[in-house]
Amino acid sequence: AQSVTQLDSQVPVFEEAPVELRCNYSSSVSVYLFWYVQYPNQGLQLLLKYLSGSTLVKGINGFEAEFNKSQTSFHLRKPSVHISDTAEYFCAVLTGGGNKLTFGTGTQLKVEL
Amino acid sequence: SQTIHQWPATLVQPVGSPLSLECTVEGTSNPNLYWYRQAAGRGLQLLFYSVGIGQISSEVPQNLSASRPQDRQFILSSKKLLLSDSGFYLCAWSALGAWDEQFFGPGTRLTVL
Numbered sequence: 463a464q465s466v467t468q469l470d471s472q473v474p475v476f477e478e479a480p481v482e483l484r485c486n487y488s489s490s491v492s493v494y495l496f497w498y499v500q501y502p503n504q505g506l507q508l509l510l511k512y513l514s515g516s517t518l519v520k521g522i523n524g525f526e527a528e529f530n531k532s533q534t535s536f537h538l539r540k541p542s543v544h545i546s547d548t549a550e551y552f553c554a555v556l557t558g559g560g561n562k563l564t565f566g567t568g569t570q571l572k573v574e575l
Numbered sequence: 576s577q578t579i580h581q582w583p584a585t586l587v588q589p590v591g592s593p594l595s596l597e598c599t600v601e602g603t604s605n606p607n608l609y610w611y612r613q614a615a616g617r618g619l620q621l622l623f624y625s626v627g628i629g630q631i632s633s634e635v636p637q638n639l640s641a642s643r644p645q646d647r648q649f650i651l652s653s654k655k656l657l658l659s660d661s662g663f664y665l666c667a668w669s670a671l672g673a674w675d676e677q678f679f680g681p682g683t684r685l686t687v688l
Contacts, residue, residue, distance in 0.1 A: 494674055505665055505679035560674040561607055561626065567618035
């Protein structure tokens with residue numbers, strides 16, 4: 463079964479510093495990968511997705527992620543974070559014949575002044 | 576454009592009481608529909624998904640059930656709530672047959688006392 467692992471449960475970072483949120487997946491077949499963001503007491507919003515094509519994917523709010531097949535990773539990056547980026551970030555892989563998303567346990571990003 | 580609604584936004588219920596959470600989608604037809612639960616400090620757990628009216632797949636054994644009486648309506652129910660049913664419940668939809676993203680509703684915060 464396909465799965466994703468987010469090793470960091472919390473990542474503190476100062477404003478305007480770069481950040482990387484790690485995501486590793488396990489799959490023996492083609493993968494479709496997603497990053498979602500969740501602000502407090504809200505639903506999830508798609509940041510970016512990798513379905514095929516270029517391995518460097520750019521998303522909203524200045525985030526980007528790189529699909530690395532050899533390392534089975536899909537890490538999320540932002541060169542300069544803002545206070546408003548404080549939220550929980552979920553990596554997910556599409557499974558179940560394209561019908562289901564399997565989520566990681568999430569990474570809480572806390573941006574401090 | 577498509578929108579997804581969930582209600583109520585918050586709910587406090589005593590142990591042993593029934594539950595009914597509703598989710599509706601507008602602006603699309605024949606969507607896949609999903610119910611997730613997010614417990615405190617944990618990731619998202621897929622509870623049910625549906626690819627059509629009356630078609631419900633249960634992902635985990637539990638005290639909850641789901642129904643899809645209409646194409647764009649998805650209901651999560653329980654006859655008798657347990658303390659462990661507390662959490663943040665998210666409804667989502669995706670386009671039928673599309674290997675692509677899911678769109679999430681604003682969520683319902685359920686507290687069972």
